[in-house]
Amino acid sequence: MEYAINTFLSGTVLVTSDCIRHKSKRATCRQCIDYCEHHALSLTENETVAVKAEACTRCGGCVFACPVMAIEGPMPQRRAEDERLYQDGESIPSLKELLLYYHEGYRTLILDESHPSWMNIVEEANTFLHSINKPPFSIISPSLNNNDSYFKREDSAIKRRRLLGIGLIQRYLKQDELPKNISLAEVFKPYQQFSIDVSTERCSLCGSCLQLCPAGVFHYQDRQFSVDTGKCVGCRLCEASCPEEALSVRPDVKESAVSSYAFHAALCPRCQRRYPSLSPDEHLCPACVVRERLRFSTQRIGMNSLNFPQ
Ligand code: SF4
Ligand code: SF4
DSSP states (O other): OOOOOOOSSOSSOEEOTTSGGGTOTTOOOOHHHHHOTTOOEEEOTTSOEEEOTTTOOOOOHHHHHSTTOOEEOOOOOOEEETTEEESOSSSOOOHHHHHHHHHTTOOEEEOOTTOHHHHHHHHHHHHHHHHTTOOOOEEEOGGGOOOTHHHHOOSHHHHHHHSOOOHHHHHHHHTTOOOOSOOHHHHTTTEEEEEEEEOTTTOOOOOHHHHHOTTOOEEEETTEEEEEGGGOOOOOHHHHHOTTOOEEEEEEEEEOOEEEEEOEEEEOTTTOOEEEESOSSOOOOHHHHHHHHHHHHHHHHHHHHTTOOO
C-alpha cells in the first residue's frame, strides 16, 4: 500500500496553545523537550516551550512525543513496505509513534539489534503489547531481510512509498482536521496506560482537575466523582495542578475501568456549614481550611519579622 506524505501540516514545528503549559503555570510536562535529541525545544522564562529553528531538523518526532498532540509540524518520514517498518529516518520513534505503526499493521521491524536507542523503545513497546496480550514486534536483521527489491529500485514511485504516513492520521486529515488527542488509550481500547490514585482524605472536590484535564477523565455526576482512566494520556496536569495534592498519576497498563467515589454532605465542625466531601472522617470545610492556612501563614510572617525562633 502506498502512503503519500502529509502535505496538510507545514514544514515548521510549532507549539500550539493546546500545550498544557499554556493552560496552567503548574504544568510540569516536558515530554517534547526530553524527546528531542537535537535540543531544539526548551523552556522559556515563562515556562512555555520554545522551538530553536536552527537546531530543529524537522524530523517530526516531537509531534507524537507530545501527549496532547499540541505540536504541529511535519510527520516523521519512515520506510515501510509489506507490513515491515525499516530502521531509518532521522529520529528514533517515540513509544506512541511506534505503537501507532503497530496498530496500522506494521508488526515486523527491519532493525539492527545493536542500535541501543531503537532497541530500548522496541523493548518498551513490546512490554506494553505483552501487558495487553498482543504479540510483540518481530525483529529481522537488515542482513537477513529478503525483501530488498525495495532498495534496488530508486524510481519516484518508490521514493514516494518511503514517506510513510499513519493511516489513522491520514483519516483525520481527510476529515480536514488536525490529529488531536490521538492517544494509545484511544487506539488500544479497552486498555489504559495510566492509573490515577485519588486521596479521598485530601480531595476537596474543588474541580480543578475537571476543568484542566485535556482528555475529559474526570466527572461529577449524581453525587459521584468518577475517574475514567481509559482516557488518560499521562500529561500529569491534574497531579501538578491539584491544590490538595490529592491525585497521583502512574504508568499502569491494564484493562481500563471507571472508578467512582461517592460524596456526601459533611458538616464542618468549625463553621457548622454543610459541604460536599469524599472523606467519611470529620474535616474542616475547604473555606475554613483556607482561613486556617491564612491565619497560620500570617502568624509565621509575624514571627519572622520579630526574629522569633520557629
Ligand atoms: S509535550 Fe506537549 S504538552 Fe508537554 S510541554 Fe511539550 S508541547 Fe506542551
Ligand atoms: S487525568 Fe491527569 S494525567 Fe491524565 S490526561 Fe487528564 S490531566 Fe492528564
